[in-house]
Structure formats: structure tokens, C-alpha cells
Amino acid sequence: MNRREFGLCSLGLGMQQLMARRGYGQSTAIATSAQPAGTGADRFALVDPDLLAVVKGTPLTTMTDADVAGSRKQPPVFGGAFPAVPGVTFSRRAIPGPAGAPDVHLVIADPVPEQKGKPVLLHTHGGGYVVGEAMAFLPGVMRYAKPAGCLVVSVDYRLAPETRFPGSLNDNYAALLWVYQHAEELGVDRKRIAVAGESAGGGHAAALAIHARDRGEVPLVFQLLIYAMLDDRTGSTRAVSPYVGQIGWGADSNKFGWTSLLDIPAGSAKVPYGAVPARVENLAGSPPAFIGVGAIDLFVDEDIEYARRLIDAGVSTELLVVPGAYHAFDLMLPDARVSKAFVASITAALQRAFKTA
Secondary structure (H helix, E strand, O other), X not given: OOHHHHHHHOOOOOHHHHHHHHOOOOOOOEXXXXXXXXXXXXXXXXXXXXXXXXXXXXXXEOXXXXXXXXXXXXXXXXXXXXXOOOOOEEEEEEXXXXXXXXXXXXXXXXXXXXXXXXXXXXXXXXXXXXXXXXXXXXXXXXXXXXXXXXXXXEEEOOOOOXXXXXXXXXXXXXXXXXXXXXXXXXXXXXXXXXXEEEOHHHHHHHHHHHHHHHHOOOOOOEEEEEOXXXXXXXXXXXXXXXXXXXXXXXXXXXXXXXXXXXXXXXXXOOOOOOOOHHHXXXXXXXXXXXXXXXXXXXXXXXXXXXXXXXXXXXXXXXXXXXXXXXXXXXXXXXXXXXXXXXXXHHHHHHHHHHHHO
16 A cells, blocks of 8 residues: 555545555454444435445444554555646755754645645545645645645645644644745735645644634634544544445544544543643634534534534634535545535635635
């Protein structure tokens, strides 16, 4: 398994098939039953028919330390080259990291390099807080960033468990502050900066939005949270429905990811402020949000609850729950009808945010 496959499978993109077929991570636990524990229900029964074929009959795996260690030995995604996305110019940049920390590495994707004053999207990639890299997710990001005409700056933040909180948050904020301070050089409008991410990247984006609000240095116009990993209590101290989290990313992997980031057990009574967006009490003053999630994704309840809390805090929020959709469905099957509709909704929300900023 190469790093791209592992980084994507951490989001549910063929995790079951790849690990089972290649024997990767021999300690990986595999739930081979087609039924959710404690029920007589087929765990594929609620899947949208357009999304079914690629996952039907696959087991649910659990991420382990062995899997993470193996991922660190793999070569860069795309062999270190840039992805082939027509009409997009890619570049790399290393910027000074937080005090006492290494440089932060960025991948910059520009669909309109000749245009000045364009909006900019600061992107944090997915991977359960423990795997993944910016390059692997940029082709998916450009599906909505390109029609929105915005520059994308994606951060290769330091990963857990080698780097615990707040290391990754500090990396992401260093990138955000650099974008704001170098707006003219980048050809972007510093008054139209948004943050975005999928899965753990959505958790990073939400945490970054809160941190930026608290610091008061960089104004954000929008936060785009795509099936975001927001609450360490999901699947640990908070039980989940047997009908969610049965495909791609489950409760045990969730506990592993959060514990790796926090360096304390997921669901602990207390967590560091700002580490878990769902446990930050005051969300007032956060940037407007779009939250999109599948109805059978492990994160559906926490994403709905986060949207409710943003609304209650006076934050303009759009919530989209997609029936029959599991974790990272749109990346697994980008040409499916439901995936195209999902990406179209994200694109429209991003365009509105930049237009009205």
C-alpha cells in the first residue's frame, strides 16, 4: 500500500478492501459481519444504491499503531509530483513554523494564476489526525475550489501521535497567518479568506476557525466543514447508532485517532481548550459555516449538533445531510449522482460566501 492509498483509506476510501487484500497492518481488527453489532440489520441496507457496489460486502477495519508506522515508510503521493488537474498551477512552499517548531510545508493550487484579488481557501487535509498529506486530497478539493475561482493553500501539518495537540493547530495557524500577511504576493484578497477540510481536516478547520476568532488577527469569511471529525466522545463515552459508522471509519478508529492527537483517552472528562471543537462552549463570533455529512457517516450526529450550536450562537450556518451516504462517499465514487450533487452544494455555498464577503 502506498501513502496515497493509506491516506485516502483513512477516510474510508477502500480501507476495507486495501487492508484485507494486501494484509497491511497485521494487528488490524476486522469486523467481518455484514450486520451492525447487536442488531439483525444489514449494515449496507441504508446505503444509496449508487454508492453500494464499491463497499458491498467489505469488512470494517480498525486503525492501529502498526498501520500508522507503516504509512510513515511509504513514498510521497503521486511519486512526489503534482496531480494532473487541468487548468490548475501547483507549487510548494516552506514557511517558518511556530516558535521552536520545524518549517510548515504548503501545497498551493491556483486555478486562475493571472487573476489578482481572488479569494483564498486555507485547506487542512483528512486522515484521522494520524495519516494523510495535502497532495492526496487536492484533486478532490479542486472540484469545488476551481469553479469558485479561489487559490487553495493546503497545509502539511505535523501528524499525531508523533506531534500531539496543539502542534498541528499551531502549524495550521502559522499557515493562515502567513497567507494573510502575504496576500499581495499570493494575489489574493485578505478580506476573503476561508478555511476548509474533510474528516479530520474538517476538525482542524473548525478548530482553526475558533483559534482565529480568539486571536483576532485574521478575519475569516467562511468555514467549510465536510463530514467533519469534531467530537472525541463519539464512539467512546457517547454511543452511536448501530446504523452509522459501519462503513469506512468506525468508532474504534475514531477513538484511536482522537487518543493519538490528545495524548489522553478519547472521551476523557477534560480535554485541552480548543483541541475538540464540539467541546468549546462558546461558538459566538465564529465565521459562517457549511457542514455536509452523510446520514450513515459516523460523524452525522456530532455534525448536526455542531450546526445546531452554531445557529444558536448566531452564526449563519447551512447543514446538508445526504441520505444513504457513508464517510467520504464523494471521494470514493466522485461520478455518482449523489456525489455530484453534494459537490455542487459545496461549490454553491463557497461561491456565495466569497461573493457576499
